[in-house]
Amino acid sequence: KVGPLGRLGQKLGLVSPPAVTAAVSDVSLDVFKGEVVGLVGESGCGKSTLGRMAAGILKPSSGDIYVDGQNIRQMNSRERKHAQLRIQMVFQDPYASLNPRLRVSDIVGESPLIHGLTTARELDSYVSAQLERAGLSATFRNRFAHQFSGGQRQRIGIARALAVQPDMLVCDEAVAALDVSIQAQILNLFMDLREELGLTYLFISHDLSVVEHFSDRVAIMYLGKIVESASAQDIFSKPNHPYTQALLAEIPRMGERKKVFTTIKGEIPSPLNPPSGCHFHPRCKYVMERCKTEVPKLKGIAINHISACHLNDMP
Numbered sequence: 001k002v003g004p005l006g007r008l009g010q011k012l013g014l015v016s017p018p019a020v021t022a023a024v025s026d027v028s029l030d031v032f033k034g035e036v037v038g039l040v041g042e043s044g045c046g047k048s049t050l051g052r053m054a055a056g057i058l059k060p061s062s063g064d065i066y067v068d069g070q071n072i073r074q075m076n077s078r079e080r081k082h083a084q085l086r087i088q089m090v091f092q093d094p095y096a097s098l099n100p101r102l103r104v105s106d107i108v109g110e111s112p113l114i115h116g117l118t119t120a121r122e123l124d125s126y127v128s129a130q131l132e133r134a135g136l137s138a139t140f141r142n143r144f145a146h147q148f149s150g151g152q153r154q155r156i157g158i159a160r161a162l163a164v165q166p167d168m169l170v171c172d173e174a175v176a177a178l179d180v181s182i183q184a185q186i187l188n189l190f191m192d193l194r195e196e197l198g199l200t201y202l203f204i205s206h207d208l209s210v211v212e213h214f215s216d217r218v219a220i221m222y223l224g225k226i227v228e229s230a231s232a233q234d235i236f237s238k239p240n241h242p243y244t245q246a247l248l249a250e251i252p253r254m255g256e257r258k259k260v261f262t263t264i265k266g267e268i269p270s271p272l273n274p275p276s277g278c279h280f281h282p283r284c285k286y287v288m289e290r291c292k293t294e295v296p297k298l299k300g301i302a303i304n305h306i307s308a309c310h311l312n313d314m315p
């Protein structure tokens with residue numbers, strides 16, 4: 001059982017370097033076993049930071065991460081390693097995340113060998129099985145990563161993640177660098193793997209339309225905070241937060257010929273120095289006086305639907 005996982009507790013605060021890490025604060029997110037949670041927001045809002053913390057790559061400066069209800073801080077190092085193996089990341093850039101000088105067999109086979117999931121003798125067939133699972137030919141084993149197209153490299157990245165037998169994948173913009181037709185193929189692969197292996201996903205994207213057909217639940221992030229969370233159906237049919245509504249307005253609907261960008265007005269402020277009150281207030285078309293000083297709290301507005309907007313207090 002994976003969930004509840006990543007109850008990131010109160011006040012994650014700023015996380016330490018790398019320098020590009022976005023700030024995340026006061027965020028709590030549960031991901032339950034078998035669930036696909038879409039985490040959506042503009043770049044720099046902290047969604048990658050949150051994903052990396054869930055996968056154990058980044059350590060929160062405060063706050064906690066739970067796997068199977070167990071706080072990873074309280075695990076011994078063997079337990080922690082095991083918990084982290086079970087949560088693997090698939091990154092945005094299949095070019096940058098694969099060493100071009102390594103053979104596919106090394107890229108995919110290294111971790112399972114280190115962690116004793118296979119033996120040197122069985123490595124070839126083990127790697128072949130992972131490649132086939134990711135929709136690649138086993139004969140790719142002996143080739144180098146640079147010999148492949150973007151879509152194929154992303155499949156190699158997926159095979160590498162699957163090779164340690166994870167329960168959960170954190171996909172960080174995993175299709176953002178790919179052509180639209182390839183995007184659909186990779187999304188289909190994720191869905192097939194969910195069926196086949198019962199995988200759980202935290203699916204991070206700046207694009208709501210990418211998560212629409214794939215997520216059970218969607219959390220919307222803005223400048224380091226989750227501002228709304230609900231079932232995918234409710235997010236798309238009854239968006240509550242003005243930021244969610246603005247993001248939705250940017251998705252071209254079926255039958256629409258061109259993208260009519262209503263682009264949310266204003267620049268994205270720095271998450272390191274966010275605006276006072278509701279962080280969204282300088283860009284919100286419903287802004288009221290209290291929005292400039294008072295931070296809105298996440299409140300339940302319907303069953304399994306939370307949103308942080310002062311408009312919900314209005315009679």
Ligand code: SF4
Pocket residue numbers: 241242243278279280281282284285286287288291296308309310311
């Ligand atoms: Fe807009 Fe105010 Fe709601 Fe923030 S709290 S989203 S500024 S209406």
Ligand code: MG
Pocket residue numbers: 043044047048173
């Ligand atoms: Mg990012």
